[in-house]
Amino acid sequence: MKSLRLAALAPLLLIAACKPVVLAPAGDVAAQQRDVLVISTLLMLLIIIPVIALVIYIAWKYRASNQDAEYDPKFHHSTRLELIIWAAPLLIIICLGALTWVGTHLLDPYRPLDRISKNTPIEADYQPLRVQVVAMDWKWMFIYPEEGIATINELAVPVDRPVEFSMTATSVMNTLYIPAMAGMIYAMPAMETKLNGVLNNEGVYDGFSAHYSGHGFSHMRFKAHAMQPGDYDAWVEQVRAEGSVLDRAVYTEVERPSEAVPVTYYSTVEPGLWHAILNRCVNGTRMCMDEMMALDSLGGFESLGMMNVTEVTQKVFTRGKTPFGSAPVTVDAFCTVLDSERVYGSDQLIVAAKDSRPLRGHGLQTPGHPLTPVITLLTAPKGAQAL
Known part of the structure; x- marks a missing residue:
């Protein structure tokens, strides 16, 4: 009997090493999303726990061996029970609806941040760190237009500085997800999607794709480094010193499907490369999509x-x-x-x-x-x- 109990508890060992990253965020956006998740769960438990308790109580009270249980075959209606059964779930649904409405608009990935942390508002003239993200098969490319550098499978941002991600993809859809930083949004070919987030605590955090994208999906992982501003500047200089040139010819080679790609640095990025990637005209043999749409708008x-x-x-x-x-x-x-x-x-x-x-x-x-x-x-x- 004891061995059976131990065997029943064995599956718990599989989740013993799991880290509750979503419940222990390192950024303000992720913290607000955590709060919405926790409050929603508690609201639903206000119904779930009483219902489970009543099911157990009723099953115990009206068991076959309990001859003293009340039996009323003519019972058909109770106004009091109807009010309890319908009013409580209705109130919880209203609260969940209001929470979802506010959270959906407040945590819109496209919405610029209005604060750095709970007690730190954003100054009127602040500038977010712009990072252009390309989801490839099967790796991530991060282009820093302000610094003129790019990396493969490594992201670095300063602590307490809002980050504005612009994302696209080379083939199938992917989803950029850094649980400790912010939510997620799809990256799709020939489209530019946005995601805003911030990291308030220094450290190294996991980033990955949350959308299955084929054979090498499990290798689409990277490290997100949250650094002090001085350390971030040193990292930028390291990329410039150790990296190579990222032009259209190099990008065409990097774009090819590959798995388990090591961290790679690019010291310079060819001007206009992001525009060409987004509009699918890097190789120069086809018309860029924005030009094609402009011609179509004029009648073709x-x-x-x-x-x-x-x-x-x-x-x-x-x-x-x-x-x-x-x-x-x-x-x-x-x-x-x-x-x-x-x-x-x-x-x-x-x-x-x-x-x-x-x-x-x-x-x-x-x-x-x-x-x-x-x-x-x-x-x-x-x-x-x-x-």
Whole structure:
């Protein structure tokens, strides 16, 4: 019997090493989120505990062996019981709703902070530390536009200085989460999301992705260092001294899927790299998305653009089937008036492929393998001109 009791308690050993990071925050935003969580839990326990106690009491009182229990087969209604049963949960739901409404707006990730800590308001002319975050497969890149540096899988911020994260992703969605600092928000390709937070206590804290993103998800972890301002300045100088140059060519290599990537420093960042990452035009072979949207808002290229279309089909697994039903198309847009004039009166031309390499991706077979996807370019419509 004793051995069975010990066996029942054995699963508790699995959580003995767990750290209650969410309940022991190091930043003001995380502390406010902790308070909302604790208050919500206590409010719900006002119903849960009495209900559990009553279930146990009723089961004990009306057990089969208790012949003295009251039995009233004609009972059908009690106004007093109805008021208790409905009024108490309704009041708790109202309180939870008010708490959620206030907390949702007060702790909005996009909302700039209005205080550094509970007793320290923010000065009117303060400037947050701006950090640009790129969620990759499977690592994190942090770009510091003010310092002109970048890191892989390491974040450092000064104590008591608000941080404004701008986030995007290279492929699938991810979620930046530093439990001791703030909440979380998704990072998505071609989108820029925001997160504001602060660390009030010096130390090293865990950061990771809270959204499953494939094979190397478990390695998407990093350390967040909260330093005194002097130590932070020294860290910046260390990155500048030990790092290399981060330009578009280097970024293209870093962007490729990889796992368990060690901490890497970049002493300088090519101007405009964040804009190119966000608008998915780092390699320079495609139009940036903000430029494309600006052209669309002006009416697009209309009929001239329609005459300069290159059809691209994919033969997936050598079966000749396109992955999404119909063949996708790409448009080589006109850049100048002379380009559009060359369309008329020209002979039919074959549009050269800009990039005819097989599709890349983690886990795909090497080029030439029978299962490797193949890209085939067809000829352009009559009158098209290669640019």
